[in-house]
Amino acid sequence: xxxxxxxxxxxxxxxxxxxxxxxxxxxxxxxxxxxxxxxxxxxxxxxxxxxxxxxxxxxxxxxxxxxxxxxxxxxxxxxxxxxxxxxxxxxxxxxxxxxxxxxxxxxxxxxxxxxxxxxxxxxxxxxxxxxxxxxxxxxxxxxxxxxxxxxxxxxxxxxxxxxxxxxxxxxxxxxxxxxxxxxxxxxxxxxxxxxxxxxxxxxxxxxxxxxxxxxxxxxxxxxxxxxxxxxxxxxxxxxxxxxxxxxxxxxxxxxxxxxxxxxxxxxxxxxxxxxxxxxxxxxxxxxxxxxxxxxxxxxx
Amino acid sequence: xxxxxxxxxxxxxxxxxxxxxxxxxxxxxxxxxxxxxxxxxxxxxxxxxxxxxxxxxxxxxxxxxxxxxxxxxxxxxxxxxxxxxxxxxxxxxxxxxxxxxxxxxxxxxxxxxxxxxxxxxxxxxxxxxxxxxxxxxxxxxxxxxxxxxxxxxxxxxxxxxxxxxxxxxxxxxxxxxxxxxxxxxxxxxxxxxxxxxxxxxxxxxxxxxxxxxxxxxxxxxxxxxxxxxxxxxxxxxxxxxxxxxxxxxxxxxxxxxxxxxxxxxxxxxxxxxxxxxxxxxxxxxxxxxxxxxxxxxxxxxxxxxxxxxxxxxxxxxxxxxxxxxxxxxxxxxxxxxxxxxxxxxxxxxxxxxxxxxxxxxxxxxxxxxxxxxxxxxxxxxxxxxxxxxxxxxxxxxxxxxxxxxxxxxxxxxxxxxxxxxxxxxxxxxxxxxxxxxxxxxxxxxxxxxxxxxxxxxxxxxxxxxxxxxxxxxxxxxxxxxxxxxxxxxxxx
Numbered sequence: 001x002x003x004x005x006x007x008x009x010x011x012x013x014x015x016x017x018x019x020x021x022x023x024x025x026x027x028x029x030x031x032x033x034x035x036x037x038x039x040x041x042x043x044x045x046x047x048x049x050x051x052x053x054x055x056x057x058x059x060x061x062x063x064x065x066x067x068x069x070x071x072x073x074x075x076x077x078x079x080x081x082x083x084x085x086x087x088x089x090x091x092x093x094x095x096x097x098x099x100x101x102x103x104x105x106x107x108x109x110x111x112x113x114x115x116x117x118x119x120x121x122x123x124x125x126x127x128x129x130x131x132x133x134x135x136x137x138x139x140x141x142x143x144x145x146x147x148x149x150x151x152x153x154x155x156x157x158x159x160x161x162x163x164x165x166x167x168x169x170x171x172x173x174x175x176x177x178x179x180x181x182x183x184x185x186x187x188x189x190x191x192x193x194x195x196x197x198x199x200x201x202x203x204x205x206x207x208x209x210x211x212x213x214x215x216x217x218x219x220x221x222x223x224x225x226x227x228x229x230x231x232x233x234x235x236x237x238x239x240x241x242x243x244x245x246x247x248x249x250x251x252x253x254x255x256x257x258x259x260x261x262x263x264x265x266x267x268x269x270x271x272x273x274x275x276x277x278x279x280x281x282x283x284x285x286x287x288x289x290x291x292x293x294x295x296x297x298x299x300x
Numbered sequence: 301x302x303x304x305x306x307x308x309x310x311x312x313x314x315x316x317x318x319x320x321x322x323x324x325x326x327x328x329x330x331x332x333x334x335x336x337x338x339x340x341x342x343x344x345x346x347x348x349x350x351x352x353x354x355x356x357x358x359x360x361x362x363x364x365x366x367x368x369x370x371x372x373x374x375x376x377x378x379x380x381x382x383x384x385x386x387x388x389x390x391x392x393x394x395x396x397x398x399x400x401x402x403x404x405x406x407x408x409x410x411x412x413x414x415x416x417x418x419x420x421x422x423x424x425x426x427x428x429x430x431x432x433x434x435x436x437x438x439x440x441x442x443x444x445x446x447x448x449x450x451x452x453x454x455x456x457x458x459x460x461x462x463x464x465x466x467x468x469x470x471x472x473x474x475x476x477x478x479x480x481x482x483x484x485x486x487x488x489x490x491x492x493x494x495x496x497x498x499x500x501x502x503x504x505x506x507x508x509x510x511x512x513x514x515x516x517x518x519x520x521x522x523x524x525x526x527x528x529x530x531x532x533x534x535x536x537x538x539x540x541x542x543x544x545x546x547x548x549x550x551x552x553x554x555x556x557x558x559x560x561x562x563x564x565x566x567x568x569x570x571x572x573x574x575x576x577x578x579x580x581x582x583x584x585x586x587x588x589x590x591x592x593x594x595x596x597x598x599x600x601x602x603x604x605x606x607x608x609x610x611x612x613x614x615x616x617x618x619x620x621x622x623x624x625x626x627x628x629x630x631x632x633x634x635x636x637x638x639x640x641x642x643x644x645x646x647x648x649x650x651x652x653x654x655x656x657x658x659x660x661x662x663x664x665x666x667x668x669x670x671x672x673x674x675x676x677x678x679x680x681x682x683x684x685x686x687x688x689x690x691x692x693x694x695x696x697x698x699x700x701x702x703x704x705x706x707x708x709x710x711x712x713x714x715x716x717x718x719x720x721x722x723x724x725x726x727x728x729x730x731x732x733x734x735x736x737x738x739x740x741x742x743x744x745x746x747x748x749x750x751x752x753x754x755x756x757x758x759x760x761x762x763x764x765x766x767x768x769x770x771x772x773x774x775x776x777x778x779x780x781x782x783x784x785x786x787x788x789x790x791x792x
Binding site: 261262268271272276 | 493
C-alpha cells in the first residue's frame with residue numbers, strides 16, 4: 001500500500017466526476033451522434049452505469065491482444081485512476097458531446113492507437129490497436145455490458161429498445177475506424193458475434209493481474225474497498241458464465257430481489273456522492289432538460 | 301486489523317466529504333473495542349451521516365424562487381412529472397441519506413464547509429413537482445381536484461418542504477391556507493430503504509451490536525418514519541396551536557383537519573419576515589424575537605413535555621414586537637414524565653440547589669453517565685457546566701456564536717476523560733438540538749436577555765414571577781387560560 005487510502009479513492013470519484021462534467025457540453029453545436037431522444041443517452045445515464053463500466057473492463061481484458069496493448073503501452077499501472085477517468089471522459093464525450101467534439105476525441109484516440117502495436121508474449125501474435133477486430137471486441141464488450149448491467153441492476157430495456165441501443169452504438173465503433181458492415185447492429189447479432197469470437201478469448205496473466213488489481217485496488221481505504229466490493233460483485237454477477245470460468249471466479253449466488261435492492265442502494269449512495277462533485281448536478285440538469293424537451297417533441 | 305476509529309478520524313479531519321459518504325455505506329464489523337472507542341465511534345458515526353446525508357430542505361421552507369428567475373424556470377423545466385421521477389430522484393437510499401443527514405445535523409452541527417456543500421447539493425438535486433403531479437396527489441388525498449377542493453389553488457409551489465412542497469390556497473369558506481403536498485411514492489421509497497436495518501447500521505458506521513447503537517438507530521428510524529406520515533405532523537402542530545392559542549407573542553398556525561391527510565397538511569397561511577431580514581432590524585427587536593423563541597422552546601419542553609426538534613432559521617416568521625410564528629412540526633419529540641424528570645433534576649441541582657453530588661446522580665439516572673465512572677464529581681461538573689452557562693447566574697447575558705461553538709465542541713470532545721463514560725440515551729438524542737441549534741440561532745441574533753431570570757419563570761420547580769414585559773404578558777395569558785391543566789393533559 002503506497003497511497004494514503006482516502007486520497008487515492010477520493011481521486012477516483014473526483015476525477016471521474018470532472019471527466020463527466022467536462023464531457024457534457026454547455027452549448028453544443030448539435031445533438032451529437034446520438035441525441036437526447038436516443039436510447040444511448042438513457043442507458044448511459046442509468047443507475048447501473050458503474051457496474052456496466054467495471055463489467056466492460058472485465059470483458060475487454062479477456063481478449064489477449066487487447067489486453068496486451070493495454071499491458072504493454074498504457075500508463076495504467078502508474079495512474080489507474082487517471083486512466084479510468086480518461087476512458088470515462090472519452091465515452092461521455094462521444095455520447096453526449098456534439099459531433100465536432102466526439103469526432104475530435106475519436107481522432108485523438110485513433111492517433112494514439114497507431115502507435116500502439118507489438119507482440120503479445122502469451123500468444124506470440126502481433127497486434128495493433130488500430131486493428132478493427134480488436135476495436136470491435138472492445139466496443140461489443142461495452143455495449144453488451146451496458147445491457148447486462150441495466151437488465152440486472154438498472155432499468156431494463158424492452159427488447160426493441162435494446163436492439164435500438166445496439167444499433168445506435170454502431171457509430172461509436174465507426175468513429176474509431178471499425179467498418180460499419182462488421183459491427184453488430186442488434187442483440188441477436190451481438191450474440192452471434194460472441195459465439196464467433198469466444199475461441200480467441202482467454203484469461204492471460206496480464207488480464208488476471210490487471211483485473212485482480214481492479215477488483216481489489218491497492219491503496220483504496222477499507223471502506224471504499226467495501227463499496228467497490230458491491231459494485232464488483234454486481235459486475236461479476238452480470239458476466240456470462242464462460243467469462244467467469246475463464247477468470248476462475250466462483251459461481252455467484254443468484255441475485256435475489258433483496259440482493260438487487262442492496263446493490264441498487266449501494267449504487268444510489270455512490271450516485272449521491274458523485275452528484276456532490278462540482279458541476280455534476282448542473283451537467284445532469286443540462287442533459288435532463290434536453291432529454292425532456294426531446295421527449296415533449298416526440299410526444300407531440 | 302487496522303484501528304478503524306482512527307481511520308475515520310482521518311476522514312473527518314481531511315474533510316473528504318464524498319469518501320466519508322461512501323464510508324457510510326460499508327462499515328465493516330471489527331472486533332472488540334474499548335468503552336472509550338465505542339463512544340467515540342458512536343459520535344463519529346453521526347458526524348459521518350451528517351456528511352453523507354443532506355440537510356434537506358424539509359423543514360426549511362426554502363423558496364424555490366429564491367435563486368432568481370432563471371433558476372425558477374430551470375426548476376420548473378426539471379419538475380418531477382410522475383411518481384417514477386420521484387423514485388428516480390429520491391429512491392435507492394437518496395431520500396434516506398437526506399433524512400439521515402438532516403437528523404444527524406440535529407445532533408452534530410459541526411459540519412465542514414465541504415460537508416455543507418454536499419448536503420446542499422443533494423437538496424438542490426430535488427426539483428419540485430410539476431403542477432399536474434401536485435394536483436394529482438391532492439386529488440388522490442381529498443377525492444377531488446384542488447380546483448374543487450379549494451376556492452382558489454395556486455399551482456406554483458411557494459416553498460420546498462419536508463419531502464414535499466408548499467402551495468398557497470383559499471379554502472371554500474374563505475381561509476387563506478398553506479398546503480404542504482408530499483411527493484407521491486416517497487413515503488414508500490424511504491420506508492423500504494429504512495427497512496434495510498443492516499445497511500443502515502453500516503451507513504451509520506455502526507457494526508458492533510450495542511444497545512446504545514441500536515437505540516440510536518431505532519430513534520432515527522422512528523423519527524424519520526413519523527415524518528413520512530403528515531398526519532402525525534398535523535396532530536403535533538394542532539397540539540402546539542391549541543396550547544399557545546392567545547399567547548401574546550407565540551403564534552402557531554392552526555391546522556385545517558378536514559384538509560389534512562397522510563400526504564397533505566393544510567394550515568392557516570402565516571405571514572412575516574424571514575430570519576435573514578431580522579439582521580436589519582434593531583437589536584431591541586432581535587432581543588425580543590430571541591426571548592420569544594427561548595420561551596417557546598422551554599415552555600414547550602417543561603409544560604407540554606414536547607420538543608420541536610428543529611429550531612432552524614427557516615422555521616420562523618417574525619412580526620415585530622417579539623411576535624414569532626412557528627412553522628413545521630414534523631420533528632416533534634414527546635417526553636414521558638420519567639424521561640423528563642432527570643433533566644429537570646439536573647438543572648435544579650446544578651443551577652438552583654448547587655448540589656453537585658445530586659447533579660451527578662441525576663446524570664446517572666438519565667443515562668448520560670455510567671454509575672461506575674471513576675472520576676471526581678467536580679471534574680464532571682466542570683465539564684457539564686458549560687451547557688448551563690447561560691442560566692447558572694442572574695444578569696443579562698449576550699448569546700454569541702462563540703458560545704454556541706464552544707458548546708458544540710464540548711459536546712463532541714472525545715479527548716475529555718469523561719468521554720469514556722458518557723453516552724446520549726436514545727430519548728435525549730434530539731435534545732442536543734437545543735445546544736447545537738437554539739444557541740447557534742440566538743448567537744446569530746447576538747441576543748441579550750437575563751436568560752436565568754426567564755428560565756426561573758419557566759422551571760417547574762421555581763415558577764418565579766415575571767421578570768420581563770413579555771413574561772408579564774405571558775403570565776396574563778396563562779392566568780386567563782381556564783383550561784390550562786386540561787390543555788396540558790390533552791397534549792400528553
